[in-house]
Amino acid sequence: MVVGVEGLNVNECRTASYxxxxxxxxxxxxxxxxxxxxxxxxxxVFFSMSGGNAVINFTSDPTVWADNGNVLGVxxxxxxxxxxxxSGSQWTGSGTQRSSSLNGQDYLSVAVLPDGLADDxxxxxxxxxxxxxxxxxxxxxxxxxxxxxxxxxLTSTFTSITDVKEGTE
Numbered sequence: 001m002v003v004g005v006e007g008l009n010v011n012e013c014r015t016a017s018y019x020x021x022x023x024x025x026x027x028x029x030x031x032x033x034x035x036x037x038x039x040x041x042x043x044x045v046f047f048s049m050s051g052g053n054a055v056i057n058f059t060s061d062p063t064v065w066a067d068n069g070n071v072l073g074v075x076x077x078x079x080x081x082x083x084x085x086x087s088g089s090q091w092t093g094s095g096t097q098r099s100s101s102l103n104g105q106d107y108l109s110v111a112v113l114p115d116g117l118a119d120d121x122x123x124x125x126x127x128x129x130x131x132x133x134x135x136x137x138x139x140x141x142x143x144x145x146x147x148x149x150x151x152x153x154l155t156s157t158f159t160s161i162t163d164v165k166e167g168t169e
Contacts, residue, residue: 031051073124
């Protein structure tokens with residue numbers, strides 16, 4: 001799938017920021033802008049956007065198995081995804097495109113859900129779990145190491161700093 005902003009037309013993407021295991025890409029189209037943050041090992045991509053509605057174009061017609069207004073559960077080419085817009089948002093459209101005004105907000109996230117969610121109950125359970133964490137946007141990441149020479153033990157601590165847009169997770 002391709003996530004974008006209605007009317008965004010740019011020829012390049014720039015790195016807005018990066019940290020130990022995350023990066024933010026920036027598409028600046030003047031009146032329309034979008035940033036996407038991805039962290040290694042994190043199933044979400046976090047988007048901020050302005051200047052138009054959020055637009056998602058799928059590579060083929062998705063099977064929409066959950067439509068909770070602001071949260072969609074879809075399957076595209078055999079892969080399950082969760083799409084998480086702000087509370088009060090609605091997704092509209094059909095076929096290979098969906099759009100949302102994001103209820104006047106400027107963020108959304110998309111997550112790839114685990115493989116093997118063949119039945120509806122398993123998909124719904126996974127979507128509920130992912131929804132609880134979908135609004136904790138990664139803003140910085142750090143890896144700290146501690147080496148104990150006598151035991152030849154290396155301990156790595158991974159820390160994600162987040163901006164919680166909704167909820168408490």
